[in-house]
Amino acid sequence: MSQSYDRGLVEDFGRWREFSAGMWAWIFHKFTGWVLIGYLFTHIAVLSTATVGTTAYTNTISGLESLLVVRFLEVGLLAVAVFHILNGLRLLFVDLGVGLEAQDKSFYASLVLTGAIVVASVPTFLAGAI
Amino acid sequence: MSTQVTEQEQAEAEEESTHQRRRLAEKAERQEVRDRMRERAETDLERADTVFDLKVFRYDPDIPEKEDPRFDTFPVPFTKGMTVLDALMYARDHYDSSLTFRHSCRQAVCGSDALFVNGTQHLGCKTQVVDLGDSEGVPGQIRVEPLPHQEVVKDLVVDMEHFYDQMDAVEPYFDADELPSGELEEQRQTRENREKIKMSARCIWCGACMSSCNIAAGDNEYLGPAAINKAYKFAMDDREGENRKQERLEIIEQEHGVWRCQTQFSCTEVCPKDIPLTEHIQELKREAVKNNLKFW
Ligand code: SF4
Ligand code: FES
Numbered sequence: 001m002s003q004s005y006d007r008g009l010v011e012d013f014g015r016w017r018e019f020s021a022g023m024w025a026w027i028f029h030k031f032t033g034w035v036l037i038g039y040l041f042t043h044i045a046v047l048s049t050a051t052v053g054t055t056a057y058t059n060t061i062s063g064l065e066s067l068l069v070v071r072f073l074e075v076g077l078l079a080v081a082v083f084h085i086l087n088g089l090r091l092l093f094v095d096l097g098v099g100l101e102a103q104d105k106s107f108y109a110s111l112v113l114t115g116a117i118v119v120a121s122v123p124t125f126l127a128g129a130i
Numbered sequence: 131m132s133t134q135v136t137e138q139e140q141a142e143a144e145e146e147s148t149h150q151r152r153r154l155a156e157k158a159e160r161q162e163v164r165d166r167m168r169e170r171a172e173t174d175l176e177r178a179d180t181v182f183d184l185k186v187f188r189y190d191p192d193i194p195e196k197e198d199p200r201f202d203t204f205p206v207p208f209t210k211g212m213t214v215l216d217a218l219m220y221a222r223d224h225y226d227s228s229l230t231f232r233h234s235c236r237q238a239v240c241g242s243d244a245l246f247v248n249g250t251q252h253l254g255c256k257t258q259v260v261d262l263g264d265s266e267g268v269p270g271q272i273r274v275e276p277l278p279h280q281e282v283v284k285d286l287v288v289d290m291e292h293f294y295d296q297m298d299a300v301e302p303y304f305d306a307d308e309l310p311s312g313e314l315e316e317q318r319q320t321r322e323n324r325e326k327i328k329m330s331a332r333c334i335w336c337g338a339c340m341s342s343c344n345i346a347a348g349d350n351e352y353l354g355p356a357a358i359n360k361a362y363k364f365a366m367d368d369r370e371g372e373n374r375k376q377e378r379l380e381i382i383e384q385e386h387g388v389w390r391c392q393t394q395f396s397c398t399e400v401c402p403k404d405i406p407l408t409e410h411i412q413e414l415k416r417e418a419v420k421n422n423l424k425f426w
Pocket of ligand 1: 332333334335336337338339340355356359400401402403404405407
């Protein structure tokens, strides 16, 4: 063997169309996890205005809530959180060795459930904004 | 003296030329065979009801034209029951005898022809061409590549060394603490225990699982699904005894052992022997936790 060819990692994400359910669940779980960590920081930033005073906090909140884009971001946050929770439950069962044959179905179920909850929440989140 | 030399030279030259002639004749014969096979392929193609394109990854560091990896496409006449391996052999025999791939048993036993077919790991000999198509039947094109995440040696042949190293790392052999005391010296296994490890014993070392795992791709030291499954087979074997099981658990719960698995199920998805790999890895994780959590 004089030489060999390393096809590298390039193919990995270029082949996303061929990914299976378990792989998608993993990607979504990672992604939503990072989004939640990111949110945590903005959450802390907003909450810390309360250390300045109650009015400062109220002003920040109402200022943010009056922006339409913030309302939409909140819907997105809910979607991310709900998926992360549901898939987390799915992973808990996987860790316990329960229902591993149905791991793809439970992934689809968590997607559908997330969708349903998010759609149901839209009126609450957008009320008063539009 | 001088005549002798010339005689010798002459003899050598003669020998050389006969040698040369024989070589040329052989070459011509080979060319003839090749032409004949190609002709036969043409008639095959004309007669066939269905023809599909076999698109194959080509690479050969020793040949200038193949130094840069590329794909070659061969039209293959479909015959009933044709597997991907059959199609590859057809292409090799009729179009390009240098097309290189591993195969041996042709019945999903030896594990030598795990390939990347249409973007998924498959055993060439176990994969029916029709199954790759949609409801219409035979697909128009089949793309065959070497297993990803392994170095390509030539065409579809990958370097399996690392995979074998990981397999060896879990000490994949039966190694009992003590011999049974009864007069019979056989190492009896209960039926239940046999059932438990039955699936894990089916591994044919094809490497499909390891190639599909993108944790293994990112962490070269990760034991990988096949090796962990192998460890499972022996760790769960009751006949080996407690001490040995302890040693086995230490191997699998090391930093690059079971805890690397992030339950993507890619390995379970592709294993041609339908071994529930993720399930076995998860069970070993629980064993490892139980082993370390002692509340007394
Ligand atoms: S576990 Fe399955 S996919 Fe992995 S090497 Fe063994 S037979 Fe092949
Ligand atoms: S040729 Fe032996 S497994 Fe396919």
